[in-house]
Amino acid sequence: MVENQLIFELHQVCFAYPGGRPLLNNLDFHLRAGEKVGVVGSNGSGKTTFLHLLMGLLAHQQGEVKLFGNKVVSRHDFAGFRTRIGLLFQDADDQLFSPTVIEDVAFGPLNQGKSVAEAKALAMRVLARLDIAHLAERVTYQLSGGEKKMVSLATVLAMEPEVLLLDEPTTGLDEATRAKISEVLKGLDLAYVVISHDYDFLADVTGLTYYMHEGRFADDAGQVIHNHFHLHPFGSYPHQHSH
Amino acid sequence: MLKEHFIQGKSLLHRLDPRGKVLVACFFSLVVALTHSPVVAGGGVVFGLLLVLIARLPWRPVGRRLALVNIFNLFLWLILPLTYAGSHHWQWGALVFSYEGAALAALITLKANGIFFCFLALVATSPVVTMAYALQRLGVPAKLVHLLLFTFRYIHVIEQERQRLVSAAVVRGFKPRVDLHTYRTYAYLVGMLLVKSFARSQRVYEAMLCRGFHGRLYCMSEFSLTREDVVAVAIMLLSVIFLGGYEWLKIS
Numbered sequence: 007m008v009e010n011q012l013i014f015e016l017h018q019v020c021f022a023y024p025g026g027r028p029l030l031n032n033l034d035f036h037l038r039a040g041e042k043v044g045v046v047g048s049n050g051s052g053k054t055t056f057l058h059l060l061m062g063l064l065a066h067q068q069g070e071v072k073l074f075g076n077k078v079v080s081r082h083d084f085a086g087f088r089t090r091i092g093l094l095f096q097d098a099d100d101q102l103f104s105p106t107v108i109e110d111v112a113f114g115p116l117n118q119g120k121s122v123a124e125a126k127a128l129a130m131r132v133l134a135r136l137d138i139a140h141l142a143e144r145v146t147y148q149l150s151g152g153e154k155k156m157v158s159l160a161t162v163l164a165m166e167p168e169v170l171l172l173d174e175p176t177t178g179l180d181e182a183t184r185a186k187i188s189e190v191l192k193g194l195d196l197a198y199v200v201i202s203h204d205y206d207f208l209a210d211v212t213g214l215t216y217y218m219h220e221g222r223f224a225d226d227a228g229q230v231i232h233n234h235f236h237l238h239p240f241g242s243y244p245h246q247h248s249h
Numbered sequence: 250m251l252k253e254h255f256i257q258g259k260s261l262l263h264r265l266d267p268r269g270k271v272l273v274a275c276f277f278s279l280v281v282a283l284t285h286s287p288v289v290a291g292g293g294v295v296f297g298l299l300l301v302l303i304a305r306l307p308w309r310p311v312g313r314r315l316a317l318v319n320i321f322n323l324f325l326w327l328i329l330p331l332t333y334a335g336s337h338h339w340q341w342g343a344l345v346f347s348y349e350g351a352a353l354a355a356l357i358t359l360k361a362n363g364i365f366f367c368f369l370a371l372v373a374t375s376p377v378v379t380m381a382y383a384l385q386r387l388g389v390p391a392k393l394v395h396l397l398l399f400t401f402r403y404i405h406v407i408e409q410e411r412q413r414l415v416s417a418a419v420v421r422g423f424k425p426r427v428d429l430h431t432y433r434t435y436a437y438l439v440g441m442l443l444v445k446s447f448a449r450s451q452r453v454y455e456a457m458l459c460r461g462f463h464g465r466l467y468c469m470s471e472f473s474l475t476r477e478d479v480v481a482v483a484i485m486l487l488s489v490i491f492l493g494g495y496e497w498l499k500i501s
Binding site for chain 1: 376377378398399401402403405406449452453455456457458459460461462463465466467469
């Protein structure tokens with residue numbers, strides 16, 4: 007990959023759901039190889055829509071979108087790029103549809119044209135890297151919430167994408183799983199965009215945080231998250247500080 | 250929920266190649282479902298029971314399912330003898346019982362139980378997922394196989410969603426009664442479940458697109474026919490041919 011290559015280039019992009027108010031309004035955004043950015047914003051501010059637009063699950067109505075330097079217009083244009091971008095969905099049950107974990111993780115590589123043996127080996131390597139190799143033969147719907155999230159991450163990483171899009175990866179997870187995810191993310195040599203309401207987590211895994219407001223990133227974008235006093239949720243019981 | 254009660258086991262029928270099992274089960278159902286002869290239907294029950302014995306299935310869950318199947322047959326026994334026109338009958342007041350109706354109810358009961366035993370021993374002894382891939386290998390259209398696999402995967406999620414909706418109603422004091430409020434609430438519940446399932450199916454499809462799905466699911470388990478498979482499947486197929494042949498010989 008070329009150093010500093012632009013992965014995403016969005017210029018004056020607009021999007022509205024049919025009959026709805028404009029959700030994305032002249033939005034500008036750039037992401038370069040290796041950049042790790044966070045996105046915060048209130049509920050319904052268009053954060054998830056923004057990720058789905060980058061993935062071509064929704065089509066932008068105005069403006070210009072470039073992926074890896076190529077201009078894309080219709081959703082069809084995205085098909086060739088989708089396997090280079092990994093999207094982690096908010097709800098793991100949407101992501102895991104195969105009966106067993108190993109089949110789900112191998113699904114992406116198989117679609118990329120790998121043989122069954124290659125895909126299986128790759129899937130096992132990724133599971134081992136995330137310390138969840140013991141889940142391989144488990145049935146997906148019987149996993150706990152944290153396990154489901156880790157397996158979802160494995161399904162995305164198994165495709166060896168060049169950039170990750172993560173939609174609220176820590177929502178509803180316990181401290182241990184959250185710490186594990188942030189450890190995994192920090193160890194990756196990939197660019198990623200993380201949507202989250204979890205400021206501590208964002209401060210830990212991203213360098214820069216954008217604030218989404220009224221359908222675009224606020225003008226003074228690139229806020230640096232700062233230290234603050236906070237409540238200890240378990241009283242005197244210690245918890246890990248990520249900053 | 251969909252617990253696969255019968256897939257645990259080390260019997261011959263658990264070991265057999267699922268393709269052979271599904272083939273025998275379908276052929277058997279065809280012969281038994283189409284027969285007019287009580288002897289063939291009775292033979293089907295014996296064949297099915299033998300398979301259940303060979304599979305060494307736990308008797309309690311088998312019994313529960315057997316009762317469920319025969320509740321439907323009970324309705325036939327209540328209705329058919331009273332409504333079927335026939336030459337032989339006996340009368341009790343205004344009620345006319347026909348022997349032909351009873352014979353028909355008996356024939357249907359035999360058929361239903363025979364097919365039930367056979368599917369229990371041959372199909373329910375493999376995991377649904379394995380069965381689905383076996384069907385794919387046998388040339389069943391991919392769309393139907395996907396339908397089966399996704400139904401199996403998401404029926405649990407939909408059931409959890411239903412339970413969440415029911416709890417949401419119950420914690421706000423909902424008690425089912427015979428009134429419009431109750432019916433409306435149930436209608437909302439079913440409607441909400443449909444809408445949610447539809448929305449989820451779209452999200453799942455999007456998730457699949459994101460991982461490069463282009464209309465094909467790949468099967469990761471390999472099937473291989475052993476000598477044991479060939480012999481067992483051949484014996485079962487011959488028995489079914491014998492059953493079918495018996496009726497054919499009697500007609501001609």
